[in-house]
Amino acid sequence: MREFKILAVVVFFTLLVYVGVEPFAHSQMHAHVEGHDFVYDGTADIEEANTRVEKTKEALEKAKERLTEVQSIENSPQEDLVKAQDAVTKQENALAKAEETVTHKKSFWANVASIAQLDVNITNGEMSFGTCIACHNGAGINMGGVIPPNLDRIGSLYDKNYLIALIKDPAMASNVDHKYANTMMHPMGSVMAMVTSDQQIADIVGYIMQNKVGELEPKAAFEEACVRCHAVRYAKVTQLGDTPEFKEEKDALAHKIKVLDEQALVEAYMGKLPPDLSMMIRARSPHYMETFVENPQTQLPGTSMPRVGLTKENYEKVKTYLEEVGDPSKPAREAIGPWVILFFVVFTILAYLWKKSQWKDLH
Numbered sequence: 001m002r003e004f005k006i007l008a009v010v011v012f013f014t015l016l017v018y019v020g021v022e023p024f025a026h027s028q029m030h031a032h033v034e035g036h037d038f039v040y041d042g043t044a045d046i047e048e049a050n051t052r053v054e055k056t057k058e059a060l061e062k063a064k065e066r067l068t069e070v071q072s073i074e075n076s077p078q079e080d081l082v083k084a085q086d087a088v089t090k091q092e093n094a095l096a097k098a099e100e101t102v103t104h105k106k107s108f109w110a111n112v113a114s115i116a117q118l119d120v121n122i123t124n125g126e127m128s129f130g131t132c133i134a135c136h137n138g139a140g141i142n143m144g145g146v147i148p149p150n151l152d153r154i155g156s157l158y159d160k161n162y163l164i165a166l167i168k169d170p171a172m173a174s175n176v177d178h179k180y181a182n183t184m185m186h187p188m189g190s191v192m193a194m195v196t197s198d199q200q201i202a203d204i205v206g207y208i209m210q211n212k213v214g215e216l217e218p219k220a221a222f223e224e225a226c227v228r229c230h231a232v233r234y235a236k237v238t239q240l241g242d243t244p245e246f247k248e249e250k251d252a253l254a255h256k257i258k259v260l261d262e263q264a265l266v267e268a269y270m271g272k273l274p275p276d277l278s279m280m281i282r283a284r285s286p287h288y289m290e291t292f293v294e295n296p297q298t299q300l301p302g303t304s305m306p307r308v309g310l311t312k313e314n315y316e317k318v319k320t321y322l323e324e325v326g327d328p329s330k331p332a333r334e335a336i337g338p339w340v341i342l343f344f345v346v347f348t349i350l351a352y353l354w355k356k357s358q359w360k361d362l363h
Contacts, residue, residue: 033298035290043296048298053098094305129151136149140240145265167191174306238263
């Protein structure tokens with residue numbers, strides 16, 4: 001029985017490392033935040049804004065304490081007093097701005113919810129939708145930092161409330177309003193000047209949702225949601241889409257130059273070139289991936305990456321595609337796994353019986 005005890009110890013510690021230690025260590029590499037199941041009602045944004053208010057209040061209190069401390073020192077240098085007072089003023093201004101942001105986000109998302117309840121006129125929606133084609137025309141021309149997506153599949157890809165919010169205020173909807181002193185400066189900000197009434201927004205989104213193209217394949221969902229910013233070198237996908245096969249090297253080089261130019265534009269807009277996603281599904285935990293895609297600010301506050309507004313179903317498709325690219329052997333590995341375990345179980349039993357047979361006369 002000693003051999004089985006040794007085997008049990010080995011199995012126990014192997015499982016402890018594989019199931020316990022490794023996932024725990026992986027989980028410590030990112031913030032522990034709660035997701036919202038890809039529901040876009042402003043809850044997450046308002047929570048973030050309230051958290052920012054609380055942190056600013058704490059910073060203000062520390063600045064006031066420092067000012068009091070400096071004032072209590074006899075013959076304190078005037079320069080120190082000025083710096084301490086400026087720090088208090090700065091935090092007071094930051095607090096006022098943070099509280100204003102909370103009020104604005106509450107009002108914005110309450111308005112989105114009310115628009116979602118309006119009766120829609122599909123005919124009017126189709127007419128208004130035509131104004132979008134000026135940019136979203138499939139020409140592949142970079143506008144403001146990225147190539148505008150085609151709109152023929154957005155009804156099947158994105159959440160209804162997110163689409164309403166996106167037309168109402170693109171920067172607020174994608175939760176990157178911190179990048180702009182005025183959200184009209186967002187590359188899609190001009191839509192706010194063209195679509196001005198709540199009813200018009202409701203009609204356009206009603207038309208979009210009625211004209212869904214059906215289920216999207218994982219690759220299609222990924223291309224629509226991610227490819228304009230992210231490359232996937234393992235699948236030969238760039239910010240311009242799939243890389244064609246070229247017969248002539250000069251054609252391949254010409255295409256590469258176009259890709260580099262596009263990447264430079266994306267980098268200028270985002271602040272840095274978004275990472276290649278070939279191995280992202282294996283580099284990050286499932287919880288990180290889900291919460292980051294749902295709302296990038298929860299995992300990387302201040303990031304330029306916008307919230308893309310995927311539904312839960314379509315996030316799973318994006319995840320599936322990333323698994324296919326980054327871990328293509330996973331299905332085969334999972335299929336053969338039980339057989340490998342069965343082999344070791346049978347081998348262990350046979351080895352034990354052989355050992356018992358060979359040593360029976362020596363005990």
